[in-house]
Amino acid sequence: xxxxxxxxxxxxxxxxxxxxxxxxxxxxxxxxxxxxxxxxxxxxxxxxxxxxxxxxxxxxxxxxxxxxxxxxxxxxxxxxxxxxxxxxxxxxxxxxxxxxxxxxxxxxxxxxxxxxxxxxxxxxxxxxxxxxxxxxxxxxxxxxxxxxxxxxxxxxxxxxxx
Amino acid sequence: xxxxxxxxxxxxxxxxxxxxxxxxxxxxxxxxxxxxxxxxxxxxxxxxxxxxxxxxxxxxxxxxxxxxxxxxxxxxxxxxxxxxxxxxxxxxxxxxxxxxxxxxxxxxxxxxxxxxxxxxxxxxxxxxxxxxxxxxxxxxxx
Numbered sequence: 263x264x265x266x267x268x269x270x271x272x273x274x275x276x277x278x279x280x281x282x283x284x285x286x287x288x289x290x291x292x293x294x295x296x297x298x299x300x301x302x303x304x305x306x307x308x309x310x311x312x313x314x315x316x317x318x319x320x321x322x323x324x325x326x327x328x329x330x331x332x333x334x335x336x337x338x339x340x341x342x343x344x345x346x347x348x349x350x351x352x353x354x355x356x357x358x359x360x361x362x363x364x365x366x367x368x369x370x371x372x373x374x375x376x377x378x379x380x381x382x383x384x385x386x387x388x389x390x391x392x393x394x395x396x397x398x399x400x401x402x403x404x405x406x407x408x409x410x411x412x413x414x415x416x417x418x419x420x421x422x423x424x
Numbered sequence: 425x426x427x428x429x430x431x432x433x434x435x436x437x438x439x440x441x442x443x444x445x446x447x448x449x450x451x452x453x454x455x456x457x458x459x460x461x462x463x464x465x466x467x468x469x470x471x472x473x474x475x476x477x478x479x480x481x482x483x484x485x486x487x488x489x490x491x492x493x494x495x496x497x498x499x500x501x502x503x504x505x506x507x508x509x510x511x512x513x514x515x516x517x518x519x520x521x522x523x524x525x526x527x528x529x530x531x532x533x534x535x536x537x538x539x540x541x542x543x544x545x546x547x548x549x550x551x552x553x554x555x556x557x558x559x560x561x562x563x564x565x566x
Contacts, residue, residue: 271434278438283445290449294519328438374522375538 266399273392274327277340280385281327285320292317303359319343334400337393344386351379462541463516464550465523466491468500469530471508471562477531477543480509485526485533487514491550492558500560503552511558513551515544 288295295317299309323343326336353359355375373381429436465487469480492500492511500510512530516523520539527533534540545556 274434275437278434278441282438282441286442286445287449290446324438328434330434373538374536376536378538 266395269395270333270392270399273337273388273395274333276388277327277337277385277392278324281320281324281340285317285324288317288320334393334396337389337396340389341386341393344382344389348379348382348386351375351382355379460518462518462544463520463523464513464544464547465516466511466513466558467525468511469509469557471510471560473508473562475509477512477534478529480512480530482525482527482530482533485524487523487525500558502558505553505559507559507561509557510560513544513556513558515541515547517541 296313299313299316300306302309319339320343323336323339326332326339329336467487468483470483472480474480488511491513492502514525514534516537517539522537522539525533525537525540527536530543534542543556544550545554548554551557
């Protein structure tokens with residue numbers, strides 16, 4: 263139980279170290295981010311959607327991870343975003359597109375596509391691991407509190423009888 | 425106080441990360457007040473008469489320390505030059521820091537670097553004839 267909580271804390275910090283700088287970078291350097299998205303090999307409509315949804319989604323992921331109540335949602339969002347990015351880079355490495363300029367921020371911008379792929383894969387694995395450990399933790403907490411509630415209800419029942 | 429820190433540890437960590445990030449953006453902006461110009465780097469090519477980037481090979485993955493000579497027909501020259509392709513100038517995005525190019529050919533090497541825009545063929549300051557290449561006459565075989 264304690265080990266799982268420690269794992270969750272470590273995974274959360276690692277993911278916060280990823281999503282907060284990346285999300286803030288996109289917001290602060292919005293014009294650069296917008297230009298790089300518009301250079302990507304997909305339609306302008308999809309580009310516009312991504313421009314206005316990606317930064318809030320990344321920051322929302324960080325906010326969810328911070329809140330213990332929404333941490334599971336945070337890990338889920340993190341897994342989904344990372345899965346999408348990793349698939350996109352994977353396809354780029356397979357040569358689906360002729361040229362793929364990077365639309366990423368902060369530390370990631372200096373990486374080659376292969377390094378970027380492994381980096382994303384690592385964080386994807388971390389997000390999925392976080393999701394499963396958090397879910398287990400929440401379930402065990404749920405059953406524990408249910409047991410505790412059961413005991414107190416019994417006690418109350420006893421007290422009302424005697 | 426102690427209880428507050430323990431209870432809100434993750435939020436405090438997030439605040440610290442956000443603060444550090446914003447501070448680092450401020451510092452980097454201060455250091456590079458004007459960093460919106462593309463970066464140009466010259467690379468030595470294995471001499472070839474082939475004009476296609478997919479048939480050209482880089483002699484080294486690292487850029488040349490200085491651009492090729494302005495005019496010198498027997499050297500790899502940037503101006504009034506003919507013959508084999510011997511060097512190429514590549515444009516990078518303004519925030520590029522990694523200028524290593526590696527791949528099966530020049531085209532692949534440019535595509536593999538996420539900050540490489542392409543062969544710079546539109547700037548007379550870096551290449552007077554604006555073809556993105558330096559060329560030189562092949563040496564006759566003895």
